[in-house]
Amino acid sequence: MSTALVWFRRDLRIADNPALCAAVAAGHTPIPVYIHAPHEEQPWEPGAATRWWLHHSLLALAADLKALGSGLVLCRGDTALELDRLIEQTGACAVYWNRMYDPALVRRDASIKEGLRGRGIEAHSHAAHLIAEPWEIKNGSGEPYRVFTPFWRKLKTCLPLPEPLPAPTSLTPHEVSGVELDSLELLPRIDWDQGFYGAWSPGSEAAREQLDEFAIGALENYAQGRDRPDRPGTSRLSPALHFGEISPRQVADRLLRKASLAQRELAEPYLRELGWRDFGHHLLYHFPHTTEQPLQSSFADFPWAEVDPAQLSAWQRGRTGIPIVDAGMRQLWATGWMHNRVRMIVASFLTKNLRYHWLHGARWFWDTLVDADLAANTQGWQWTAGSGADAAPYFRIFNPITQGERFDPLGSYVRKYVPELAHLPAEHIHQPWSVGGVRGYPKPILDLKHSREAALAAYSELRKGI
DNA sequence: TGAAATGTTGGGGCG
């Protein structure tokens, strides 16, 4: 019987895994492999929070594979060298994997594919991560989209997707061994991750349970509920989707199969968010320079403010003196995740009120989010800064007080993450200075009205230059 | 997937 490597990357699941299924269907003995090679993702090497997630996700995948009779082989080093070593060791005649779209990985994978085929090894890459491959969606003139709404209209024509592939019922055992998970050094050396264990359960099984819970509970009121950080109104599936513990196809299938027309309509706002996820990948694939450079070249000379390390640190650690901003940044620090509405608020604060380059925010999120994803992070920050696709216009500057009062009206989100303010009543909690301030909680690090006006002035200068 | 400034309207208090 022939042997094939199934190279796991960001598809850490056994159900609906096209590469795994294809290897099995071709009659190979599949050898599941994960190769840790963070240096190949430079300059966006996985951050500390995603490494934490990855550790636990690999643990879960290894257990799932074990239950099917096979073991996950862990390696570290140069991917191409490790694959070659494994091919020699096992006599594998083929390598199967599911695609990724980060610019550095697209280049690496293309080179690996070429190398394998050059030596007579079959190399099969599969679509598994998105609703549609980035190159499949084109506008009328054959160009990639830069505006979400028409992109989404086009993407929706792919729905409903084909049924997800079932997990193999069993796998042929193999004798290959790899390194220990601990030797990948994914977990932090100092234990800042205590808050993560209560907040998350990495792995496919937990992701499916979470999807179920979301579909039964919050989905119905998602259109409004998703904007409320004080309530469990979102799916919280972003890290599982990032690592492919669950696929968009499995999500869409759960929400749409056997759904009535009314249920389909309720699912639409959530599927639209999956559409934004695809849109981010579409942009990243077609405009790979946007990980550092603005998509809109008019932003090349934008007068970002010089960074004051104390101010940046106040933002990072949730000590800006603006309650909703601090609550969000502390939620991020404590749990590796932040509610999407609050991400927009803190990002607007950094790029517009502080007028810092969006990359300062992108890098912080990159290191602290368990769902840090190059496509989504790049797209999200450029959108906020105004330099991205379909971006927030330069004059759209969030007022964090108004946003706090509107979306955390009782103040319970702020109370949870900013305990210094917990005693304040709802009518004052978003403006603690209105009751003379609170001991131990900072005064606002900037004047919202004045910084807003300064941002408007800077952005309107840019507009003149266009 | 804004906020603030400005404009308009209509109910009610009051002389």
Added chain:
DNA sequence: ACGCCCCAACATTTC
């Protein structure tokens, strides 16, 4: 009963 003013509530415009 009437006109005047105030101002909340809503709509429109501007950044």
